[in-house]
Amino acid sequence: MISVGDIAPSFTLKDHFGRSISLDMFKGRRHVMLLFYPLDFTPT
């Protein structure tokens, strides 16, 4: 598992509107909170 203080691994993934979202696009603009979760259609 990554740790506090690490440089976050970069990524680019498609979102549910088909946009490419990358971690880099938020640099200097916003903090990012990644909510990893097991599966859609399961309790949140």
Next chain:
Amino acid sequence: MEALQNRFLAANTQVLGVSIDSIYCHVNWAMSLGGISFPLLADFHPKGAVASSYGLYLEDAGIDDRATVIIDADGVVRHVSSVTPSGKRDIAELAALCEEVNEAHESTLKSFPDPPGLEADTVLFVRSNCMFSTNAVAALGNLHIDTIPIRNVSEDPAALADLEALAGKGQAPCLVVGNNSMHEAADIMKYFAERTTDIGG
């Protein structure tokens, strides 16, 4: 779910959901929750690759852990926690953590440009029993846009006639904006998101 996003945006924090599900699974799940406009990312192919790079992919189960990572605007990890797949996140606690991260950065952050919004003469033509039409309509639902007329060419002959006149053919889904028409559901979904949210592709 959606109230969540505003609370975190107030602390200059972008919420991104991540699971191994596909885009189209996300679309429908988001709709079943009343519409989700913050990005749900499809870590679908290769399955779980991003979760793996964070050490949060549960190899044996083939799913992601229920875990939260807060990354500051410099790209540095400021918080990592797992509540296990069956656990529940403490949203209030996470919001407080994001506010704390934001305090050190707030003055130096640049904002995203405002999105252009949708044109006044935008109309979405759809047909019945068509998953592409359903996905285009779902994108509007997930973005909470209720100002775009949706016309069903399967049920309404006048809508079909108008579509043929505007786009030159009766193929739906079709998004008509002024003199331009767009037929690919994927393009329509992306267009709606890019025009109405500030993190356009």
